[in-house]
Amino acid sequence: MENELNLLAAEIDKDFETATESKALENLRIKYVGKKGAISAYYEKMGKLSKEERPKIGQLLNSLKNKVESLLTEKLEKFSGNTNNEIIDFSMPGYKLPAGKYHLISQTIRRIKEIFRTLNFDIAEGPEIETEYYNFEALNFPPHHPARDMQDSFHIDKGHVLRTHTSPVQVRTMEKCKPPLKIISIGKCYRNDPLDASHLPMFQQIEGLMVDEDINFSDLKGVLKIFFSEFFQKKTNIRLNPSFFPFTEPSAEVSVTCPICQSGCPLCKKSGWIELFGAGMVDPNVFRNVKYDSEKYTGFAFGGGIERLTIIKHSINDIRHFYENDIRFLNQF
Numbered sequence: 514m515e516n517e518l519n520l521l522a523a524e525i526d527k528d529f530e531t532a533t534e535s536k537a538l539e540n541l542r543i544k545y546v547g548k549k550g551a552i553s554a555y556y557e558k559m560g561k562l563s564k565e566e567r568p569k570i571g572q573l574l575n576s577l578k579n580k581v582e583s584l585l586t587e588k589l590e591k592f593s594g595n596t597n598n599e600i601i602d603f604s605m606p607g608y609k610l611p612a613g614k615y616h617l618i619s620q621t622i623r624r625i626k627e628i629f630r631t632l633n634f635d636i637a638e639g640p641e642i643e644t645e646y647y648n649f650e651a652l653n654f655p656p657h658h659p660a661r662d663m664q665d666s667f668h669i670d671k672g673h674v675l676r677t678h679t680s681p682v683q684v685r686t687m688e689k690c691k692p693p694l695k696i697i698s699i700g701k702c703y704r705n706d707p708l709d710a711s712h713l714p715m716f717q718q719i720e721g722l723m724v725d726e727d728i729n730f731s732d733l734k735g736v737l738k739i740f741f742s743e744f745f746q747k748k749t750n751i752r753l754n755p756s757f758f759p760f761t762e763p764s765a766e767v768s769v770t771c772p773i774c775q776s777g778c779p780l781c782k783k784s785g786w787i788e789l790f791g792a793g794m795v796d797p798n799v800f801r802n803v804k805y806d807s808e809k810y811t812g813f814a815f816g817g818g819i820e821r822l823t824i825i826k827h828s829i830n831d832i833r834h835f836y837e838n839d840i841r842f843l844n845q846f
């Protein structure tokens with residue numbers, strides 16, 4: 514029997530060498546260690562052996578059984594997950610996946626937050642579905658006032674709109690916190706504007722608010738000058754021109770010296786100035802709505818488009834590029 518078992522060992526080696534797929538391994542399992550397999554059959558014959566032969570043959574059979582089982586495990590590992598049933602070298606180095614990066618608009622938002630953090634501003638948030646009260650009334654837009662037409666809204670239901678600007682966050686924050694306060698808020702806004710190179714139905718805004726005793730226009734100018742110089746990474750001057758917003762009095766349009774040129778380029782329409790933010794001193798009516806003492810406190814607010822800031826910083830010619838998600842455009846930044 515010993516000879517027969519040696520021949521069987523050689524057959525096992527040959528069979529496993531030529532097996533190239535999982536199905537063949539299953540057949541070999543049945544052939545050798547299945548209930549009616551060759552090795553099992555030899556175990557059954559053990560009873561007929563002499564006392565002297567039994568231990569040696571027993572050992573041989575056990576080692577053959579272990580050999581088949583370890584060959585089955587080893588080969589199955591190689592074949593698993595491999596639909597072509599090729600033998601895979603698992604020690605080969607893998608493919609390097611390309612690293613992702615932040616979308617350009619996210620890069621702008623992160624940079625803005627970084628700059629205002631260094632100026633000790635907190636970050637506030639508010640809902641994108643907003644009540645008409647917070648989006649308009651509390652900000653001193655009276656009902657049916659034509660100023661509401663400046664910001665053509667998407668109405669959700671009676672009393673709710675998709676917020677048209679981030680200014681409602683001013684009101685929500687002042688309702689929750691007592692002065693002094695310094696916050697910025699960044700988020701999505703929605704307007705029913707016709708789509709073109711500078712208008713989208715969804716865009717993002719930054720809002721800033723600072724309230725304390727004795728805050729005045731020069732504080733506003735100082736904060737914005739630091740912000741724009743940091744953002745454009747060059748010394749930037751500020752110009753404030755009279756404007757109108759229902760929630761600030763007086764109100765101003767904030768322009769900055771063109772970050773691209775010294776004296777005139779297509780971006781600044783050869784004026785050397787670029788209009789970027791709306792701003793002003795918080796209207797006392799807004800303070801009254803949030804129960805702040807408008808005799809004691811003053812404050813400034815400012816706001817502008819995140820896409821517009823990004824367009825100016827990177828000389829981009831069409832706002833629609835940001836959300837078309839063409840990887841060739843996004844990969845440049």
Ligand code: FA5
Pocket residue numbers: 664677678679680704706711712713714715716717718720721758761789790791792793814815816817818819820821832
């Ligand atoms: C406002 O929305 C005021 N809430 C800003 C403000 C805040 C003024 C605090 C005073 C104090 P305005 O409607 O001008 O202002 O919008 C601000 C900026 O949002 C615009 O300059 C523009 O950059 C951006 N914006 C407005 N509508 C769109 C649009 N449809 N698509 C892209 N950007 C837009």
